[in-house]
Amino acid sequence: MTADIPFSRPAPAIDCAGLTRRFATATALDQVDVSLPGGEFSVLLGPSGCGKSTLLRLIAGLDWPTEGRVEIGGSDVSGLPPVDRDLSMVFQSYALFPHLDVAENILFGLSVRRVAKADQAARLDRVARMMGLESLLKRKPNELSGGQQQRVALARAVISERPICLMDEPLSNLDAKLRAEMRVELREIQQRLGLTVVYVTHDQVEAMTMADQIVVMNAGRIEQVGTPREIYSTPATAFVARFIGTPPMNLAPLSDLKGAGAMTLPGLEPGVLAGPGVLAGLRPEDLRLAATGLPVSFVSEEYLGADRLVTVRAGASTLILRLAASADALPETFHLTWPTGALHLFDAVTGRRLAGSTPEPAKGKDLLVPTS
């Protein structure tokens, strides 16, 4: 344990069970069960209105569930106010007091809790050093850059020595370069201190770069929980497939790809053809030019520097593929192929993943309707 670690308890896990929050006009959360492991960086990711902030507020104790419970470290905290949940919070608006200087802002919570002055000074010294704020302690918030203000807000959370830190879009007011820097800093601090962090964002890049675990949410429900790699490589639903990746996974009715004239589709078991309502998913970077395969026609292309995004038509569907910028100019029509593991299949109605690439025979035949 290093001198940087201001608390000796292991950071607790957070468990939500059957968590539901209904408002008069909307169900913000619908029967959410999720475990956020202690000492890990969990990201709640999803589009605007999917219920991320509501879930965070229920964990914080800033709002009360209609049904369900929240446990911290195995104890039911559903009835406890925020102050008794042993957690700190960092919000998008840094919520710094304009009339207090940086040191006073950082120490505010400790002063309220009447922590001894000598202890306050020692903790301020340590946290200011950790966050690179030593030279700014006498400045007022309006004399700081956005990134510095964000660091002060974070220092205020860290100095509280609470093992859980909840963050709601804390970097969204910063420009792209600073956001990228702060992502690294935040992650480093979380790991150094072994904090349990729950971080809300709608930015998939933030989620992919920072998270141990991503919780993808949609319309008040959880679509998938997994590591960034799992979420990217094995999306559990078509929603997740569409939400992660820039550009996202191509999704097209499987019958459409077949109908485009392909004799075989790599990864699709021969002899089985899509029943109605099977979606095929292919990531842009998995598509390759080939002598045979899926026939496509060129629509347009976008130059991005290192690579280019090419839009093609396959039957009635449009696909995007990522090619090296140096690749040759494309003809009007050509063929595409992909590694056998790159074909994802989803139920078009439920959105659930049907199979990975090549479906296992027994399971695959249940899910796909044989030809004729």
Ligand code: ATP
């Ligand atoms: P954003 O990224 O835009 O902040 P979010 O994923 O955090 O979105 P929430 O703020 O949790 O979403 O809201 C979820 C749903 O609940 C939305 O439909 C929202 O309109 C609704 N909602 C949230 N708070 C209230 C409230 N106090 N009264 C009524 N409806 C609410």
